[in-house]
Amino acid sequence: xxxxSRASVLYVDDExxxxxxxxxxxxxxxxxxxxxxxDAALALLEDNAAHIDVLVTDYRMPDRLGSELLQEVAQxxxxxxxxxxxxxxxxxxxxxxxxxxxxxxxxxxxxDMAAMQTALQLAVQTGRERSARRQGLVAMEESLAFLAHxxxxxxxxxxxxxxxxxxxxxxxxxxxxxxxxxxxxxHDNARYCLSVLASFVDTVRLASAGPGMQGGRSAGxxxxxxxxxxxxxxxxxxxxxxxxxxxxxxxxIAESLNCVALILSSVLRNALRSAGEQAHPAISxxxxxxxxxxxxxxxxxxxxxxxxxxxxxxxxxxGEGKGWSMVFCQRMMQSxxxxxxxxxxxxxxxxxxxxxxxxxxNEHD
Numbered sequence: 306x307x308x309x310s311r312a313s314v315l316y317v318d319d320e321x322x323x324x325x326x327x328x329x330x331x332x333x334x335x336x337x338x339x340x341x342x343x344d345a346a347l348a349l350l351e352d353n354a355a356h357i358d359v360l361v362t363d364y365r366m367p368d369r370l371g372s373e374l375l376q377e378v379a380q381x382x383x384x385x386x387x388x389x390x391x392x393x394x395x396x397x398x399x400x401x402x403x404x405x406x407x408x409x410x411x412x413x414x415x416x417d418m419a420a421m422q423t424a425l426q427l428a429v430q431t432g433r434e435r436s437a438r439r440q441g442l443v444a445m446e447e448s449l450a451f452l453a454h455x456x457x458x459x460x461x462x463x464x465x466x467x468x469x470x471x472x473x474x475x476x477x478x479x480x481x482x483x484x485x486x487x488x489x490x491x492h493d494n495a496r497y498c499l500s501v502l503a504s505f506v507d508t509v510r511l512a513s514a515g516p517g518m519q520g521g522r523s524a525g526x527x528x529x530x531x532x533x534x535x536x537x538x539x540x541x542x543x544x545x546x547x548x549x550x551x552x553x554x555x556x557x558i559a560e561s562l563n564c565v566a567l568i569l570s571s572v573l574r575n576a577l578r579s580a581g582e583q584a585h586p587a588i589s590x591x592x593x594x595x596x597x598x599x600x601x602x603x604x605x606x607x608x609x610x611x612x613x614x615x616x617x618x619x620x621x622x623x624g625e626g627k628g629w630s631m632v633f634c635q636r637m638m639q640s641x642x643x644x645x646x647x648x649x650x651x652x653x654x655x656x657x658x659x660x661x662x663x664x665x666x667n668e669h670d
Contacts, residue, residue, distance in 0.1 A: 311336045312429040317346045317362035317374065318390075327361075330418055335359075335425065343369035347377060354382040359428040361421075363414075364391030375408060384435055386428040390414055459494035459539065466491045493539030525562045527592050527661075528555040534569055544577055544586075551591040558661060564641075565659075568634045572599050572657045575631075579603025579655060597659045605651040614647060 580586035
């Protein structure tokens, strides 16, 4: 399949001249593929379904009816928007297809090219809306898994601290300082969990509003986002002292601020874990033109793990589960049009960079 930006249309008709005519009429605007039969179309879809946006099929063909093709495509490849062209067809079959939701438009032969062009435009738009909804559901499922992963450790810590306080209270010892410190840690971890949950709920509300809400999201400042995160993250005094913020060029983040906060909190958690293994931990966070860099002076990550860290749920040397969270972060950044980059020097440092598509966005505004 070509990698151009045009939508792809598969036209199915047993008449070779009809396929040639359709391709000639619409190839300038769409990437057109043709098939002479239902079986040929299904074979083509086996390898290329992910790249097909619209299916247009004739109804009556020698081997199998176009309605059979529509039913199989609806089951196997529900993202494809389907249309049927016919000079004659059984009314009951057509009603079943339309009422079943597997058919967007029914067009009569001979084709009216102007009507077909309008129908194709509608089909492509419908397909894009379906894709946006599907991606939103995938992102929501991954967010749910990430949320459980992210909150498991602090909630477990809260439970352990609570058990510790209970034991000390039962022992009746005069350990007020230890009890006070444990209570403070419980409070900080609980506050962080509540912050993450609040961000997630807001993110889900935005996602559930659908594509139409995207234009209404106001951009936020990267510097303000970072300040808010450092204020809410459950940092000990030693951890906060180890973090330095280099305020370079501030920039607007047009993506969901709550999603970005989740990503940044995961990156920060990994940096804290890695740097915490050193005698003198140090983490620097730098804002630049369209990016946020988080660098720690930990032991780094082995080269073979770095290569897989953003694509596989592997575990890095600095802690089990880190790889899974990096896969999530990369997927979320890519959904924004950006990406995550990891640079490491084994035995010395790791730098994670969140790259945002600010320059691309400004060019088209």
